[in-house]
Structure formats: C-alpha cells, structure tokens
Amino acid sequence: MFSKTCEYGIRAVIYISAKGSQESKIGIPDIGKNIEAPVQFTAKILQTLVHNDIVSSQKGVNGGFYLNKQQKQKQLIEVVRAIDGDKMFSGCGLGLKSCSEKEPCPLHDKFKAIRSSLKKMMEQTTIDEMSKTLKIGRVLLRIEQFVKHEE
C-alpha cells in the first residue's frame, strides 16, 4: 500500500506526537528503537517531514523532534503525500499512465471507489488521534510493548 519509507514516516510521526513535546524533544535513537525502524534511515525520513512542516526539530543539546499544535492536527494523508506523493490517491490501479473517466482501464469504476475510501479515511484521521490511542496503550507501533514513560 505505502512504501516502507512512508510506513516508517507515519510510525515515527505518531510516536513523536505521543511521546514528545516542545519541552521534551525526542531523539532519533529513541524513535528508531520504539518504532522498530533503522535509525539512520529514519533520520532521513524525518528530514523530509521537517521540510514539509509536518514535524519540528531542534539541533544541539536537549534537541530532537516534536510536533507543535498545528502539526498534531495534520491529517495522515499529508504525511503520505510528503513521502510517497499523490499516486496512491489518484493513480490508476492497473498502472496506466493516467486515470481518467474518459479513458478508463477495465478496473476503473470499481477501483476508484476503494481509492476514494482510502483517501477519505486518510483525510479524516489526524496524527493527534492516532497518537492518543498509542498513549492509552490500546495499540502498538512495534511487536514488543510500547515502552511506557515513568511518571
């Protein structure tokens, strides 16, 4: 469905949103470990997300990643668009160069319905919403249990 890069990106964003804040930023090793993704590769993906104003970052001592209020309210589709582009939400299911009503592929009518539900779903889901289910421990971002913060 999404590229591996995009999957890591979404997981990272949800984790950062759940665990980080402007006061307590999250470092790449922490992120990589908790979303079970290659650390350096995750760093690259986060660069892209910072460029696209989906994640905030700060260099230096006590630096790291976090999401500001506006960023937490972003839709998941924006994360996908920043990494994989729009292909999944507008491209042809059989790989034709373009998807159109005028020159549709055999699967067009049935496929566009699915594609449209997927798009709607990714638009209706915010990062914040996902991070909340993670916080209360209902869901996981890796096989082993999410490491609960001691407080």
Place this chain on the structure above:
Amino acid sequence: MFSKTCEYGIRAVIYISAKGSQESKIGIPDIGKNIEAPVQFTAKILQTLVHNDIVSSQKGVNGGFYLNKQQKQKQLIEVVRAIDGDKMFSGCGLGLKSCSEKEPCPLHDKFKAIRSSLKKMMEQTTIDEMSKTLKIGRVLLRIEQFVKHEE
C-alpha cells in the same frame, strides 16, 4: 497499490482473455504491444501465471497464450496472489510484522475496513468480466486505443 509486475500481469491476463482463444492463441509480442509493457518482462510474468494455472500456453507453431473456460472465471485476486502474494490483503497498513486484533497498530481499525473492501472487490471481479468491457471497447489497457480485431 500493486507492484508493476502485478499490474502488467493483470493487464496481460485481461488482454489475453479478450483477444485469445484455444483456436487462436496470442503471442508475447502482440501482448506486450497492446498492454504497453516490456515484452520480455511480460514473458516472465506469464510464466508465473502459467505455473499458477491462471493462463494456458502452447509452444511451437501457432502457439501462444489463451485462457480456458475455468481460467476465464477466475477472480482477479488470484492473479494478484500469484504475483504479489497476500500482503496487500492481510498485511499491516503501517508495516508492522503482523496485523492482528490483539496487537493492532494505531491505524488498524480504519485500515482493515479499506483492505477488506479491496479484497472483496478483487474477489467479486472475474477476468472474464474485465475482458468483456475491453471487448466492447468501453475501456483501455494502454493510452492509445485498443486495436480492434477485424471480423
């Protein structure tokens, strides 16, 4: 959504079903040209589909590919399974090693609904059905118009 290999595979199968028959088999150059796919690569994909009893083939003079009656009735999901496997229909949307109700990812509830519609759609759609819309010229498998057979 599907791999390029799978897209070519589905297009090829629909084309062969529409244009070929046991009496008049279709050759790889014809297929490659009409579905706008690399010829030799398409040959490889068809090998896989023959092994999986989705397409029939015959070597030698007047040989080529065709679909028998049972094969025409197969569901599109079988083509996808033969090439891409089952990942798209059972894997986690965020790339976790497994998708389960017991240890779901944050997107699980929403994602499984989409995935399930996609699966149902690919199960309810037969190769024959797709090839019929191609035959009557309502749809295309490539940018340029499908070459109508002279009869």
Place this chain on the structure above:
DNA sequence: TCAATAAAGGATAAAAACATCTTTTATTGT
C-alpha cells in the same frame, strides 16, 4: 568560550524490483 550534543547533509552501499539477453525445449506444418 567551548566541549558536548543532536540534527542536517552528502556520499556510499546493499537489496529488491524491474528489465533484457541468450540458450533450450516443445510443437507443428511441410
């Protein structure tokens, strides 16, 4: 002020996907 820290950036490497080329095998019309 400066050493420690952590992200940013650039270069490189490994793996997978996509694609092509060449040889072999089976089939058939003559």
Place this chain on the structure above:
DNA sequence: ACAATAAAAGATGTTTTTATCCTTTATTGA
C-alpha cells in the same frame, strides 16, 4: 525428418528503493 516457430528457462544487466556511514552545522549548558 526437419525447418520454422514460439514459449520456457537461465543468466545477466539496470534502476529504484532501502539502508548506512561520515562530515558539517547549529545549539546550549557548564
């Protein structure tokens, strides 16, 4: 029989995706 044909099979090449390594830049607490 056999030459022509077309898929099967195996080897190889290219491109894209995924992943790692190393250097640079910005920040900050002591």
